[in-house]
Amino acid sequence: MKVDAHQHFWMLDRGDYGWLTPDLAPLYRDFQPADLTPHLTDCEVEGTILVQAAPTLAETHYMLELAAQNDFVLGVVGWVDLEAKDAAEQIATLAENPKLVGLRPMIQDIPDDDWMLRPELAVGFEAMIAHNLTFDALVLPRHLKNLMALMGRHPNLRVVIDHGAKPEIRHGQFDEWAHDMATLANETDAYCKLSGLVTEAGQDWSIDDIAPYVAHLLECFGPNRLIWGSDWPVCTLAATYQQWHDMAQRLVGPNSAGIFGKNAQKAYRLP
Structure with a gap:
């Protein structure tokens, strides 16, 4: 099974996507399952992981409803x-739904870089483990x-790093x-998503801009802990779904089978 381990849906009228403003014109509209399915068909992707785009419980319930329908x-x-x-x-209540496979605080948007290490969050991380x-x-x-320190505190926490930690490719x-990612890969069992890189490269990207970053992630995490995701529709700021899919396959070469499928199944405990 080929899996896209990172995609989004949203409906503007829901009103809880604080980051999504008219300035992001290509994204400032509804994106629904019918918009994605042609891309999945074209790239022979059979399943996806739907990831939050708003810091609200309401959006989580909305996504679970979409998952039940698709x-x-x-x-x-x-x-x-x-x-x-x-x-x-x-967390315990949400976890009663078998389609809930993970949680994501929007750490990149939190002003305090040390937020994840606050002692009061430990109960929530332990609940995720439980x-x-x-x-x-x-x-x-x-x-x-x-993140290294957090994983040291919670060694049983299963972690997937989104978008290769968003290196500033542009x-x-x-x-x-590269040093910090190598250290983290060597000293923890974290997974890493091969996603979002084309957006970090900017609109004038070339495959040569992105190749060193993909090569480094593959070297660090290996073919068993790297997971492909489209980051659709955010990726469309810089590339089409198929462009990123095809480029990622080309860059990982013969390692694509696990990266485009079974690694996501392991990381998210999919059936």
Whole structure:
């Protein structure tokens, strides 16, 4: 089974996508399952992981409803307020739905870079472990050392790093990101998503811009812990679904079978 491990749906009238403004004109409209299915067919993708785009419980319930209506959505990565006093109870309730496979706080948008290490969040992380949920780490390069520390505190927490931690490809920043990603890959069992890189490269990207970053992730995480995701529709700011799909397959070469399928099934405990 070929799996797209990172895609989004949204409906503007729901009103909880604070980051989604008219300035992002190509994205400022509804994106629904009928918009995605032609791309899945063209690229022979059989299933997806639907990932949160708003920091609300309401959106998580909305995504679970879409997952119930669309069999190709194999799992949902939702959101819970990990600072809430009843975070563990909220996680337990959501986890009763078998389509919930993970949770994702929007760490990249939180002003405090040390937020994930706050002691009061430990209960929520332990609840994720107890309910066999994956933690999607939406982090930037500056968060990687803290992510290492977090995983040291919670060694049983299953972690998937989104978008290769968003290296600043358009500015050619490589060395510090590469060092921290290598350290994290070597010292933890985290997975990493091969997603979002084309957007980080900017509109004038070329495959040569992106290739060193993909090569480094493949070297660090290997063919068994790297997971392909489209990041659709956000990817359309820089490339079509098929462009990113085909380029990623070309860059990982003979390693594509696991990266485009079974690794996502392992990381998210899919049937």
